Amino acid sequence: MRFSVLGPLTANHHGKGVPLGGLRQRTVLAFLLLHPNNSVSTQRLIGALWGANEPTTARKSVQNALSGLRKAFLTHHQSGDAPVALRTEGRGYVLRIPPEHIDLGRHHLLLERGARELADRSWEAAARTLREALGLWRGEVLADLVEAGIEWPELAVVREARWKALEDRIVADLMLGRHREVVAELGLAADAEPVRERLCRLHMVALYRTGRQTDALEVYRRTRSVLAERFGTGPGPRLRDLEQYVLAHDPELTAPGAVLRLAA
Template sequence: MNQRAALGFLLLHANTPVSTSRLISALWAWDEPATSRKILQNAVSGLRRMLSTGERPYGPTCSLTTSRGGYMLQVPSEHVDLSRHARLVKHGRQELADGLYEQAARTLRDALGLWRGEALADLIEVGVAWPELTPLREARWAALEGRFTADLMLGRHREVIAELNVVLSDVEPARERLFALLMLALYQSGRQAEALDVYRHAQAAVVDGSGALPGPELRRLEQDILTHSPALNSPAAVTGYPMDFLEVR
């Protein structure tokens, strides 16, 4: 497990020097053994042997070098799903901004297809909770929100509603942008009462999670649904209501 954890942490910082002390802190956050440096050296030696054989998809094009009092895993970015995901999301976000909704939906779907469950799930199961994992989850949610936005712009309300109902049943903490997209999808499908029910569910989820009320954007959306604001009837409401709230980040 030490070898897998070292590899996982180095992959999160691929092509960047990582100090020995930082690696040790990552592997043993609270209970560092007296022989931690020796254990790490053994793990690195094992990784180097594995990479040198070329028996895995990432060898022999990858190398693990000693660098600046630590180590650096050199690996082509196209061999790391995280890098590929970031490139696709950036491209999909630009397509969405340019109004190329079919292309954006396809690009973001490809980005999401790189995920196979939780990143580094085997390490998380044994208690790993690196701060670096938080932006990974956020990037995945941002891609999903962008894909839903593109699909709604293409008129795929039924599919989006069905999928969002499933996604939102398993989201913690509550994500207000997802609730907003579902409310808009329902309202634009002529289902005002259900859209307001979603707001009440969102309100309860946000209060339970943070003790605070939903943000002003979501509250404003509820009010506009209650008053049948004409702004909600346009497909552009999905990206323009308000853009800084629903845009892919």
């Protein structure tokens, strides 16, 4: 079986969708998929389902959900498949699954490879690897469960990994001279996350290198305004320095390796 969490929660077996049960059972599965091959206690699962509003039937409800998941795994298991098993270990439950059978696991593996390629300055390989990682996304992480009211700290970590993958891929593209190709994409990303200063710096560099100094300065001013409005603070020193480089048409902006220094 293969599972997807980078979008609505889904499972498939040999290309066919697998029913995952009701919201409670799907939520338990989703939490286990975020912690594959690690023990998760009953109390953590209860917290994931109800937060501080634990009902008296919580423990029994979790056990019923786990039982339903075990039946689904057994129903769709065939000889020769890589095993997916839900086991009781100590005081918790462990979803035993190969990491590559979860899109998030494949995402992590690609990000690790992309990071190595960036460190080796293999820009084309890094851009390709990180583009593949980003291509695994089908929408908001666990979109259907988030819509139903689920919000866990783990989801923020996954979202951050997606943004870092995008920024790293754009660094690779800029190092390959693809300034014009990424400008529009950077504009959309900056609109979605105007307080990400690294994204702002990348956007400013790409705009400047395509001859749009005024637009680069406008991106800076917008980010400064949003930071002040939301957090009562201003841009960090790297972003402030970049504004000065743009104002002065500093040669640093077009020097070899400048993207790495400016977007670190």
